[in-house]
Structures are given as structure tokens and as C-alpha cells.
Amino acid sequence: MNRRKFVQNSGLTALSALLGAEIVFGNYLPEGYIPLGLQDPDPFKLFNKDPEMVVLNDKPWNIESLAHHLDDKITPNRYMFIRNNGNIPESIDLKAWTLTFDGESVQKPKSYTLADLKSKFPQYTYQLTLECGGNGRAEFDPPAKGNQWTVGAVACAEWTGVRLRDLLNDVGVKGDAVYIGYHAADTHLSGDPKKEPISRGMPMAKALQDETLVAFRMNGEDIPLAHGHPLRLVAGGWPASVSGKWLTGISVRNKVHDGPKMTGDSYKVPCNPVAPGDKVAEEDMCIIESMPVKSLITYPKTGATLPLGKSLSFRGHAWAGELEVTQMLYSIDFGSTWKECALEAPVNRLAWQHFSATAKFPKKGYYEVWARAVDSRGNAQPMVLPGWNPKGYLNNACHRIAVKVV
Amino acid sequence: MMEPSQKFEQSARAISRMMGMIFALFMVMGAFLVYLMIDPTFSAFRPDPKVDTVAVATVEEDDYDKIENGIHVRTGFVEGEGLMTVVNNCTNCHSAKLVTQNRMSADRWRATIKWMQETQNLWDLGKNEDIIVTYLATYYAPEKKGRRPNLENIEWYALEQ
Numbered sequence A: 001m002n003r004r005k006f007v008q009n010s011g012l013t014a015l016s017a018l019l020g021a022e023i024v025f026g027n028y029l030p031e032g033y034i035p036l037g038l039q040d041p042d043p044f045k046l047f048n049k050d051p052e053m054v055v056l057n058d059k060p061w062n063i064e065s066l067a068h069h070l071d072d073k074i075t076p077n078r079y080m081f082i083r084n085n086g087n088i089p090e091s092i093d094l095k096a097w098t099l100t101f102d103g104e105s106v107q108k109p110k111s112y113t114l115a116d117l118k119s120k121f122p123q124y125t126y127q128l129t130l131e132c133g134g135n136g137r138a139e140f141d142p143p144a145k146g147n148q149w150t151v152g153a154v155a156c157a158e159w160t161g162v163r164l165r166d167l168l169n170d171v172g173v174k175g176d177a178v179y180i181g182y183h184a185a186d187t188h189l190s191g192d193p194k195k196e197p198i199s200r201g202m203p204m205a206k207a208l209q210d211e212t213l214v215a216f217r218m219n220g221e222d223i224p225l226a227h228g229h230p231l232r233l234v235a236g237g238w239p240a241s242v243s244g245k246w247l248t249g250i251s252v253r254n255k256v257h258d259g260p261k262m263t264g265d266s267y268k269v270p271c272n273p274v275a276p277g278d279k280v281a282e283e284d285m286c287i288i289e290s291m292p293v294k295s296l297i298t299y300p301k302t303g304a305t306l307p308l309g310k311s312l313s314f315r316g317h318a319w320a321g322e323l324e325v326t327q328m329l330y331s332i333d334f335g336s337t338w339k340e341c342a343l344e345a346p347v348n349r350l351a352w353q354h355f356s357a358t359a360k361f362p363k364k365g366y367y368e369v370w371a372r373a374v375d376s377r378g379n380a381q382p383m384v385l386p387g388w389n390p391k392g393y394l395n396n397a398c399h400r401i402a403v404k405v406v
Numbered sequence B: 001m002m003e004p005s006q007k008f009e010q011s012a013r014a015i016s017r018m019m020g021m022i023f024a025l026f027m028v029m030g031a032f033l034v035y036l037m038i039d040p041t042f043s044a045f046r047p048d049p050k051v052d053t054v055a056v057a058t059v060e061e062d063d064y065d066k067i068e069n070g071i072h073v074r075t076g077f078v079e080g081e082g083l084m085t086v087v088n089n090c091t092n093c094h095s096a097k098l099v100t101q102n103r104m105s106a107d108r109w110r111a112t113i114k115w116m117q118e119t120q121n122l123w124d125l126g127k128n129e130d131i132i133v134t135y136l137a138t139y140y141a142p143e144k145k146g147r148r149p150n151l152e153n154i155e156w157y158a159l160e161q
Helices: A003-019 A067-071 A114-120 A164-171 B004-038 B054-059 B083-090 B106-119 B128-139
Strands: A054-058 A061-064 A098-102 A110-113 A123-131 A154-163 A179-184 A201-203 A213-218 A232-234 A247-253 A268-270 A285-287 A294-299 A304-306 A312-319 A325-331 A353-359 A365-375 A399-405
Touching (some): A067 A294, A067 A312, A110 A114, A110 A164, A114 A213, A123 A213, A154 A164, A154 A232, A232 A247, A294 A365, A312 A399, A325 A353, A353 A365, B083 B128, B106 B128
Antiparallel strands (some): A098 A110, A123 A154, A154 A213, A179 A201, A213 A232, A325 A365, A365 A399
């Protein structure tokens, strides 16, 4: 079937639907036209990203980095993955922007302007690791539904803002508060103004941590548009979807927040392990909290060839959700033997840690360097895929790069 | 000499004719503009090309729904029975990329449609649902990957350290 036939089939419906509408100028709107400042069709220019990054989805925008893009200790915007659930807000009025606290468990609703937030509360800066819950989804078998992230939906930028705890104290929270849920200015893909694309949140204990910020700066500058300008919740170590972008509201709830993508199987895994492909009832799914221990080799890029006798210096980052990475190992023999990497302590809690090592290869041939982080509770990255789950979250299997000694 | 009433009747008729013509003109213009919206390249006025011959793709001037090497260029969907039904129903809200990067069985594609209807404002697909599910389950079916695939598409380069 081609477009012509579609036109014939749908012509009448389209006519009757359109006669009432203003069509004269609509006719000149190209398909997919985004008004205002978002017209540039080149996402790399639009978002100031490296053109080598991989666009998984252009409506909504979902763009991931390759492992070697993440070599910087602090991820620059240029290499930071974008994960959107809805459309980026089209107009942002900084003077009129407010953050409103409401919900069952506030004493009284209260709003703050950006100027209020910046002037009335102490500011803090932390390096915080944000990883998409679905990073690594592409490897699951049977395949899991959603954007097929490989390894690059993770970043550790430096965030500056005020503590959510300070704001909650200023608002006044009742004793029955259980959870906070965020609201934001992004719009639903269907165009329905009543629908929120995503409204997730976190338990009070996470909301009250020192490092949980309402941030207005990333890497010392205003937060880039794609990453939540002008205001973003940042909750390091948890699925990045908890760190709501374009933040306009926080509801303090007396129950687990029930906004879109808090319910169903979104950002949930089976409470008990299941066999690959099993159907899991909704009541048997649990909300993901801390992300698991994981690491990436960010230098060199996979595919390095080097002459026999030359050793390979490599490096990368490791992180462990709420916990710290205490040991970093590597293998060049497919997991038979493991050697220790040098591992730095985190700059602050919830920041990724840097590791490095030098490997020697005994003879010519094909090698893979595998990296394996171990957290403070002794949990190590698995060498194969971890437990299958219906939505393909939490794949923390060892990262591998290919190396040839010639 | 005409009676004033006759004169009035005549001018009333003239006005009514003129109004009718203006109305008709507006309708024609309106219809034209609506048509222009639906088919801006006037593709319906060109002879229907035979889709099953290779030459057609190059002869086809309207490349809006061009198929190249079995791929619908505009969306990236694989050419196959039900393609345009999928394009017309599954790319209004989200990108085709969200579909083409996924692999599911018929049951799971159907469950995904149901989820979108329950939570994302997807409309009732009626008879098109079976066409869409069959297309997706045929061309975007799961492949066995095992517990860890080989590293692939490696671009080898000489490392200078």
C-alpha cells in the first residue's frame, strides 16, 4: 500500500475533520515542525552533542554515548546521554518559573521562584552519577521493550543547587510523609495537555540525603535544555528517571507516589528472580531504588591493535548506586584470572570512581579486556547477563573491549 | 418601468447569485487548500506506479514514501504487507525508531499496543490492529541472543600509547 491509496482511503475523514479547523496557514507547516527555538533538525547541533553519539529515538529524543566518549572524569554536556519520555518544553520563562510544593503531606503548599531558590538557601556542588535504569537493555534475551541502550546511558556531571531537604524543611512536611513525586514542564507525546509524560519520585529517606539536589547548574553553567533547564532534581545513584528534568513541582505524598512511570512495570523489576521470558504479575514487581555496581572502560576505545611486547594502559570509571566501589578487577583471558586495578576513592558520595591498570599480553592474538567492579557489600558485576526482567533494567554485566596483539 | 418590488426581487436574485458564486468559490478554494495539505505534491494526479517493479522507485517523483533496498526511507521500516498501516498508526506520537529498535513476539506487540491504549492515548485500531501486529511480529521478531553475544562491528585501529 502506498501513500496515494492512504490519501484515497482517508481523504473524506481528513476533509471532514479539517473543515472546521484553521487550515490556511497550517498548510505551510512542514511535517514534524517544532515551533520556537527547536527547529534545528540536527540533534547534535541542537543539543551541542558530539556527532558520534548514537540517536536511538528522535521523538522523543533519546541519544547515547559510546564508552570511549565517557573518558573525562566529569562528563561534559557534549558526551552526556539524553533520555526523554516526552517533548522538551518549548518555551521557558525564567522570571515566571516556579517550583511548587504540594501534596497530602505538606503543611501548606508553597512556591519558590528561581531567584528565591538561588538566594534563600545554601548551595552545594556534587559530582553525581546518573544512569538510566534501562542502560544495557539491548543485551537481554528475550529482548525487552524500550529504547535499546547499550552501555552509554550513564554520566557523572557536577551538579550545583540547593538541597531538597532544606526546601522540604522550609515548606514544612507532616509526619506521615512517605514519598516525594516530581512534576515537570515537558509535554506528552500524544499532545494531550492533561497528561504528564513522566512523574516519578523517591522515598523520603532518599529525598533527605545531603546529595539530593534541586539543581540549576551543571558543570558550572546553566543546565543545558535537554538536561532539564532551568531546574532539575538530581538523585545520584538511583535510576536517572528519579532525577526529574524541567522541574516545576514536588508533591509530598503520604503513600508511594503514583504518577506516570511509577506504576505498571515501569522502572520495576521482579521482587523475586524469574526465568527469562516469564510473565510477572504487577504485584510481584518492585520499584528500582539504588542502581547496581558497574564499570566502564573508557580508554582505549574498543578495537585497539598493538604490537607484541607492548603493554596496554587502560582506564575507566566504576560506580555502585548508593554504595562505594571497593575493588576493581580486570581479566584478559575471558574471566579465567583476574588482576587488580588501581582505584580512586569517590570525590564525594554517589560520584563515580576512576580506575586504571596496565595489562601485558603473553602472545599474539585476539583478546578482550573485561572490567569487573565489586561494591562495599561484596557484590560483583556478573560476567554474563544478570537476572532477566520484563523491561530489561539493571544490566550490569562486565564491560568488554576488544584488543588485538599483532 | 419595473415596479419597485420587481426591482428588489431582481437585485435580491443578483445578490443571491453572487453570494452563491462567492460561496462556491470559497468551497473550491477550501477544498483545494485541504487537498494541498493532504497531498502537497499532487501525487494523485500522476499515473499510479507499479510498486512491484524496481524501475518504479526511480521513476517515482513523489519520494515521500520512497522505498530503497526494502526500507521505507522516511521511517526506516522494512517493506512488507501492512507497512503503511504501521506508518500511519505508529509514527504519529513517537518516532518509528522506537518501534524498529525493538523485537517482540505477536503477543508482546499486542500487549504493547494495549499498554499504549491504556496509558498513552493510542486510539482503537479496529481491523488495523491485526494488520499491524502481523507486520511487526513478522519483521521485528525476537532473535536468540544467548546470555552474552560476541563483540561485533569492531573497527580495528593501531593504538599509539
